[in-house]
Amino acid sequence: MCGIIGYIGSKRALPIVIEGLKRLEYRGYDSIGVLVYDQDKKEVYLEKQPGRIQEFVKTAQLDKEGSLAIGHTRWATHGGVTKVNAHPHWDCAKKIFVVHNGIIENFQVIKNSLVEKGHKFRSETDTEVIPHLIEEFLKQGLEYKEAVRQSLKIVKGSFALLIFNSDYPQLLVGARFSGPLILGVGDNEFIFASDPTPISLITKNVIYLDDGEVVFVDKGSYTIESFLGHEVAAKKGVIDFEIKEADKGDFPDFMIKEIFEEPLALENTLRGRLILQEGRTKLGGLEMIEERLRQIEKVVMVACGTASYAALVGEYFFEEYAEITTEVDLASEFRYRKPIINDKTLVVAVSQSGETADTLAAVKEAKEKGALTLGIVNVVGSTIARTVDAGIYSHAGSEFAVASTKAFTTQIADLVLLMIFLARERKMSLVAGKEILGELLELPEKMRSILLQSDKIRILAEKYSAYKNFLYLGRKYNFPVALEGALKLKEVSYIHAEACPAGEMKHGPIALIDENFPSLVLAPKDSVYEKTISNVQEIKARKGKVIAVTTIGNQELERLVDDVIYIPQTLEMLTPLLSVIPLHLFAYYLAKKLGRDVDRPRNLAKSVTVE
Numbered sequence: 190m191c192g193i194i195g196y197i198g199s200k201r202a203l204p205i206v207i208e209g210l211k212r213l214e215y216r217g218y219d220s221i222g223v224l225v226y227d228q229d230k231k232e233v234y235l236e237k238q239p240g241r242i243q244e245f246v247k248t249a250q251l252d253k254e255g256s257l258a259i260g261h262t263r264w265a266t267h268g269g270v271t272k273v274n275a276h277p278h279w280d281c282a283k284k285i286f287v288v289h290n291g292i293i294e295n296f297q298v299i300k301n302s303l304v305e306k307g308h309k310f311r312s313e314t315d316t317e318v319i320p321h322l323i324e325e326f327l328k329q330g331l332e333y334k335e336a337v338r339q340s341l342k343i344v345k346g347s348f349a350l351l352i353f354n355s356d357y358p359q360l361l362v363g364a365r366f367s368g369p370l371i372l373g374v375g376d377n378e379f380i381f382a383s384d385p386t387p388i389s390l391i392t393k394n395v396i397y398l399d400d401g402e403v404v405f406v407d408k409g410s411y412t413i414e415s416f417l418g419h420e421v422a423a424k425k426g427v428i429d430f431e432i433k434e435a436d437k438g439d440f441p442d443f444m445i446k447e448i449f450e451e452p453l454a455l456e457n458t459l460r461g462r463l464i465l466q467e468g469r470t471k472l473g474g475l476e477m478i479e480e481r482l483r484q485i486e487k488v489v490m491v492a493c494g495t496a497s498y499a500a501l502v503g504e505y506f507f508e509e510y511a512e513i514t515t516e517v518d519l520a521s522e523f524r525y526r527k528p529i530i531n532d533k534t535l536v537v538a539v540s541q542s543g544e545t546a547d548t549l550a551a552v553k554e555a556k557e558k559g560a561l562t563l564g565i566v567n568v569v570g571s572t573i574a575r576t577v578d579a580g581i582y583s584h585a586g587s588e589f590a591v592a593s594t595k596a597f598t599t600q601i602a603d604l605v606l607l608m609i610f611l612a613r614e615r616k617m618s619l620v621a622g623k624e625i626l627g628e629l630l631e632l633p634e635k636m637r638s639i640l641l642q643s644d645k646i647r648i649l650a651e652k653y654s655a656y657k658n659f660l661y662l663g664r665k666y667n668f669p670v671a672l673e674g675a676l677k678l679k680e681v682s683y684i685h686a687e688a689c690p691a692g693e694m695k696h697g698p699i700a701l702i703d704e705n706f707p708s709l710v711l712a713p714k715d716s717v718y719e720k721t722i723s724n725v726q727e728i729k730a731r732k733g734k735v736i737a738v739t740t741i742g743n744q745e746l747e748r749l750v751d752d753v754i755y756i757p758q759t760l761e762m763l764t765p766l767l768s769v770i771p772l773h774l775f776a777y778y779l780a781k782k783l784g785r786d787v788d789r790p791r792n793l794a795k796s797v798t799v800e
């Protein structure tokens with residue numbers, strides 16, 4: 190995680206870096222640091238502080254001149270959230286400065302050997318070994334660029350780095366290995382950043398860097414090399430998508446705005462992709478791989494967190510409707526399982542950011558094993574989107590709140606579209622295809638009708654805000670929704686919540702139930718309704734409180750449970766797209782009642798680029 194940015198050019202660098210850091214804050218918000226180099230005075234100005242960019246801009250001296258600056262917004266990995274551990278980090282002579290996103294896995298070994306050689310470390314971070322290592326190579330007589338190359342060959346792990354040496358004030362170095370870094374090339378100016386959003390401040394022309402590449406921006410031009418020193422051709426691109434400014438509109442927080450955008454995001458995801466009369470879907474990104482898709486015998490989905498729950502919903506309908514063996518792997522565990530995949534396996538990576546390190550690593554592993562890889566990604570041009578063989582963009586629009594909401598529903602919708610794409614080539618009938626697509630089109634309005642109940646759900650959330658634990662239950666399609674509801678609640682309210690399939694409750698979790706441990710049960714009128722209601726009875730028999738989400742018209746739960754939330758009827762496989770909305774609202778309102786920072790919950794970051 191962490192966001193890094195660097196500018197070198199003809200303008201005042203600090204305002205650009207500060208604005209860029211605001212855009213990168215979603216990547217981590219434990220502390221902020223900047224360095225500006227004033228070429229006239231030949232002075233380095235450094236400022237770093239724990240806390241967020243909003244506080245930083247109030248106290249830092251932002252009037253500094255200089256047309257070179259680097260900046261960092263941190264999500265702590267090694268070392269506490271302190272001023273000393275904030276980036277940039279530097280060498281003994283305080284000439285070489287580094288900002289870093291990622292983890293240097295072999296830092297301890299490097300640090301021990303550098304300490305033996307007399308280097309003095311100030312911080313607890315892994316990052317600090319880099320400037321000292323470069324310094325050490327310089328001491329040994331290496332030329333500066335060669336010292337950088339040698340250092341990059343030694344450090345192991347994942348990193349995106351920017352390096353500045355005040356002895357070479359015309360030179361800014363960027364390097365990448367498994368961490369995101371893009372170079373923007375403007376008119377006599379260059380900007381490095383972790384994602385395209387700050388780059389668009391300067392230019393739309395970008396250069397994507399691959400793992401093991403280092404860029405030297407030197408006296409107005411750049412060269413890209415491998416860490417071994419071989420020149421590499423630039424992979425040029427253009428930011429041809431709109432980068433939206435973070436804007437809450439009339440909403441108090443991004444999270445609630447994004448929940449209210451779920452219907453629109455779904456409409457955008459479906460737009461132009463449905464061939465209703467043929468019961469088929471049109472997915473431009475898949476045209477090139479259609480032939481290979483026909484050969485697929487198994488689908489494996491890889492994802493983390495909320496995205497993995499969207500994938501789990503997909504697992505149910507891929508098997509029920511497309512009749513393809515499907516499994517979901519948590520991307521963070523994928524490699525350890527030695528998964529059995531081959532060229533007849535379709536590996537689908539589901540990711541909002543398209544930068545999640547675990548998901549990216551799973552994609553790379555799948556590619557190595559010869560699988561066909563496909564991305565369901567929201568952020569256009571992200572690393573996963575560029576790594577997979579083909580993709581379907583989510584079209585959820587920018588998600589600024591750290592907790593994912595509208596991405597979840599659009600990911601499920603994309604998976605439905607993909608499933609129909611595959612299933613109609615196999616056994617799915619025209620009638621079945623048409624029925625699902627027809628109902629999908631009804632869902633945005635049905636979502637809106639649930640949002641109209643937001644006041645009722647707010648009152649309910651406030652009523653339950655004093656409880657310290659929650660159990661979320663669901664069966665079949667709604668089991669992953671229970672997982673998502675519980676994750677959302679704990680992320681934004683810091684209240685403990687756990688989820689399990691309703692049928693699993695009797696195998697252990699029921700021991701938790703008493704009058705102080707409420708359950709939120711997803712019980713729409715579907716094929717597993719009766720069985721879920723038996724579980725509700727079991728909770729009530731143990732004095733547990735129950736909030737149930739059920740289908741409009743089903744009054745019987747009023748008598749049985751403590752509170753009921755109603756959602757419209759839809760196809761069973763599509764219920765997650767509706768049943769999750771009350772859960773998103775419940776988590777939001779409960780967290781607000783407790784005074785939490787819902788958009789920037791503690792300890793989290795939006796884009797998880799460490800493994």
Ligand code: F6R
Pocket residue numbers: 493494495496497539540541542543544545548591592593594676677680795796797
């Ligand atoms: C939860 C949440 C996370 C992400 C997970 C994967 O609200 O946001 O669990 O879903 O970190 O992120 P992406 O989808 O960017 O790969």
